[in-house]
Amino acid sequence: MIRDEIKIRSEEGEVFDKKQIALAIRNSTFNDELRCSLLDDGILDKCQGCSLKYICDAIDKLVDNYVDKTTEVVNNFNFD
Structure with a gap:
């Protein structure tokens, strides 16, 4: 089962x-x-x-930080 809801019901x-x-x-x-x-x-x-600007700005920074932390350079090539 796939749930794609941002809200969940609890007791x-x-x-x-x-x-x-x-x-x-x-x-x-x-x-x-x-x-x-x-x-x-x-x-x-x-x-x-x-x-909501403060929250939106924080989300944008979070996205940038996530990309920085999860992007890894595996190898560099030099064609000189």
């Missing part, structure tokens, strides 16, 4: 699944990308003043 109520959030961020580093639906839908025309 205490609904909670956010950190695994799904982490997978979404990780998967954006492959052939996907992260975008803002507020900008895409024309609700906002810029990020300045948006209450």
Whole structure:
């Protein structure tokens, strides 16, 4: 069974699944990308003043850090 939901139900109520959030961020580093639906839908025309800007900026930094930490140079070639 494959679950692709960001919220899961528990006895205490609904909670956010950190695994799904982490997978979404990780998967954006492959052939996907992260975008803002507020900008895409024309609700906002810029990020300045948006209450989510701090979180979005942190996600962008997290993605960059993830790529840096998980990308390994296996060999260098010199064709001189």
